[in-house]
Amino acid sequence: MGGTFDPIHHGHLLTAEEAAVQFGLDEVVFVPTGQPWMKEERDVSSPEHRYLMTVIATASNPRFSVSRLEVDREGPTYTVDTLRELKDQHGGNVDLFFVTGADAVLEIFQWKDPDEILELAHFIAATRPGYDLARFEAEEPTRHSNVSVMNIPALAISSTDIRERVREGRPIRYLVPEGVESYIEKAGLYR
Numbered sequence: 001m002g003g004t005f006d007p008i009h010h011g012h013l014l015t016a017e018e019a020a021v022q023f024g025l026d027e028v029v030f031v032p033t034g035q036p037w038m039k040e041e042r043d044v045s046s047p048e049h050r051y052l053m054t055v056i057a058t059a060s061n062p063r064f065s066v067s068r069l070e071v072d073r074e075g076p077t078y079t080v081d082t083l084r085e086l087k088d089q090h091g092g093n094v095d096l097f098f099v100t101g102a103d104a105v106l107e108i109f110q111w112k113d114p115d116e117i118l119e120l121a122h123f124i125a126a127t128r129p130g131y132d133l134a135r136f137e138a139e140e141p142t143r144h145s146n147v148s149v150m151n152i153p154a155l156a157i158s159s160t161d162i163r164e165r166v167r168e169g170r171p172i173r174y175l176v177p178e179g180v181e182s183y184i185e186k187a188g189l190y191r
Contacts, residue, residue: 001099002031008057009176011157015126019099034070034077047071056179080113083120096121123147166190
């Protein structure tokens with residue numbers, strides 16, 4: 001499961017757990033982005049902070065792990081490179097599932113090497129009840145033949161809102177795991 005995770009929150013964790021259950025995944029690997037090329041217009045916390053928050057948030061679930069692949073990679077982070085490396089790490093004998101938001105799936109064809117991305121992994125497009133899938137369904141069906149839509153319970157949580165709440169001195173308790181809340185406070189993030 002790739003993401004900026006700035007910060008990781010309960011919505012991310014619920015999505016990962018739902019994907020594991022619905023698709024029978026043995027493991028969900030969280031891959032915090034290194035230098036997210038699509039988020040260059042805003043400040044992003046350091047990769048190390050985002051990696052550590054993800055480790056803290058996932059530590060209690062034995063099915064979850066966190067990869068440093070993108071955090072340790074120099075330069076912009078591209079999904080295709082990460083998927084290639086994950087395939088190589090497992091000797092090519094693994095079915096990769098890439099969990100992301102339905103909105104991101106609509107942008108795949110703007111990513112680097114989109115056709116190869118769709119060959120390397122099956123995409124799970126997470127969406128909330130009431131999400132308008134009209135744009136997704138209007139796309140040419142063959143473009144999304146390797147994509148499954150997964151509905152998750154509605155949680156009105158976003159990393160953007162969490163960062164704003166911290167800046168404004170408002171509570172984030174119950175939006176992020178307790179350890180992540182403590183980490184944000186101790187590291188002075190988002191102030």
